[in-house]
Amino acid sequence: MKHRSSGRGAALAAAALVLAPATAWAGGMTLHTRGVRPTARGGAFVAGADDVGAMWFNPAGLAHLAGTPDGVDDDDRGSTEVLVDATFVQQSGEYDRIDSGGNPQGTVSNEAAGLPIPTMAAGFDLGDQGVLAVGVGAPFAGLMKFPEDGAQRYSLVDMSQSLIVQLMVGVGWKLGDHIRIGATVQDWVQSLTQRVVVSGCPGQTLCAPENPEFDSLVEVSQNDFFNPSGSLGVQLDAGDKVTFGAAFQAPIKMSGGATLRTRLPSSGFYQGASVVGEDATVSYTLPATMRLAVEIKPTPQWRVELAGDVELWSEHKEIRIVPKDVRIENAAGVGTYELGPMAVPRNFDNSYAVSLGVEGQPVKLLPLRILAGYTFETAAAPDAYLSVLTFDGQKHMGTLGAGYRIGRYTFDAMVGVVKVADRTVTPDVGVSPQLTPVRDPTDEPLEVYVNWGTYRTSWLMAGAGVRVDL
Template structure:
């Protein structure tokens, strides 16, 4: 039996090593993450900063990986997301002679649209090795739980009202690759650090407008003037890192803190466009497709305290701060992209720099969760549950279907069963997202146009209206811990779980 277990462990090690060395094709995510990640951590509501003691801690607190010793972890979350949007816009009457607004305006409520995302397996693949009594090293790949959302191109036979914000993120594939080490300088202290990178590609399809009312006889949202564009960003290799600490003053208490550095994305891109059907563009062609894209993703600061009032019970409360104020905009700098033979324009019109305004803000979050160990059917089981509450990082005026981020409550539960050196985990979580509403007069995301060099005096905004979203996550994971690879145990912890 022991030989069979060892062979299974070696097979699992080979599979994990192969996964770590292969491209993260299934580690797909785009936009903002929608909830915490990892099968065991999410089943505790993301309360895993002080209590993380396996490879699931690589995305929360690298100091906790020391507790894992030599371990392999493979888990998968199936993320099912759905969003709804009813757009409202202020319609202004335009003087056909001057192209200027006449002052007449009214609010138009458009048909509702539903967004969905493919239910893809979002994995954690990681391995750690105890190289010394005080040192554990690890490597892994993981992806955030986020939707690759798509919306319809048409509603009731007409162009979909959200098309100027998003048509699809299909083809995006982002993941974190990382490696790190955890060190125990004493029996009560763990320190951890990691280096890694956000890697992959980001792809978005959206409609922009070829209408310039002050120069052409056109309406800004006339479908005949729509330019269907696709922006492919990649390869993305954006370095980042994480620091963590874990203090264990007694068997009953653990205190953890972790800080993840911001991610500065600077990547090449390609811009492709299907030009409008309007007569002005009848002879027009696009020359060149290269561009550069830049944007910033936030730093993360997390702290947590776990109490173990009795041997079998662990309860953690945690707080988080996400520095989304770094995410001001997404900048697209075309590199020699030219539109030729647009009527009324120079023979060669160089597509100008495009800026997608984001104006995100810092967000706070709180988590409460834990687990309880029981003996059932001759096996050791862990029963888990947790709740998390998160603020939105998106100011109301900048909410859109591209990042449908509103305040959220996540309720989660899970179970783990120990089978010798193996642990099998399962979890379920439901994300309750608050409804969002952007008054048309408060909307601040403008309709973009690649044929306009300067911003208009009266921009058309495209993100007014009502928003809602929800998500379910089902997870399954397996961990294998090699015999004799546990951490240093504080003398005061005799009898502690």
């Protein structure tokens, strides 16, 4: 017999499984900055963006590359600028869990190694007015890995093998001497692999909510190759010393196929049972971003930028999952469970960031630049859904950097640290559920929440890069 009512419970679990990769790129799993030079300025690279890396912050800044920029000799200026940089990003994470019975479970720590994250781009001079650019890069992400039998296992085991890449084509154009505009067309490509433990405790039997005999390890693989988006930007010079900048990044509608592989629980209840089918589709929205900034040049050698970012994570309301003929067959005495479509609510909050960046040349005759930056950013994940998948919180980022130009080569280096405020999810607030694929919640309510406890995290970054005029 086919228990279609139980399919709702199974669909909820499948939704949550596929949901994990979807929310990995939410606030807390990525930083609001990228690239060596922009990060050295604290991510304040909107009004003052003036190299090919402007594509990721404000594409209007590409127009600075048209013709010969101020302060650069014609002999040192080619018709193409090439950027190659890489930043090593390491996110630590510690979680002191309180289980569903109110018992402390000790501390688990992130075991994943840091990630070297590259950025590559090239800008091609179209004359005195315009520039065409192409680029590829990835968000500054810290992906977590924990013990398979750790206290956190019902939220995440491993996501360290995942990858997201942004492919871009951009144009920057000068409208006279004081206004620059720009736009990009983007494709977001992701390859995500995530492992998590679900509970196979069925509604027909009584079992402890976190009985290891009913633990089932699930691996979800998702590949999306075409997810288009784009951005627009403008810069306005209000005199020689003040520049205003604004940019808008459109939301990204992510949708693609996923594969679910399951290791059934060791309990005798599942003797002879099997999982049939492994395909599903998942869709969700990554948020739009708005940036506003002003840059002041108190002297020709120094620049100070104040920038504000708003990431509209309130758009991230739900994950839509549609399994394709996935079911559990021959479970003792209960027949077949089918997994049906499901929408999982997320209810994230908008996040806000304020950045201050400084870049200057202390000695006029020495082409050495000093960079520094600070950012404060709010959290996107609310307490109710905070978990080891999204180590999120209020962030304080401090960065230092240096740059040096030798002929057609400009070298940049940066170090930075991000301190995230500790957060505690109490039993009266946390509602991230234990995943129970074969339990029908309409027949027997089972409220087992698995995100209670205290979360601690921080980030370290170090990077270097080169820009070459060809």
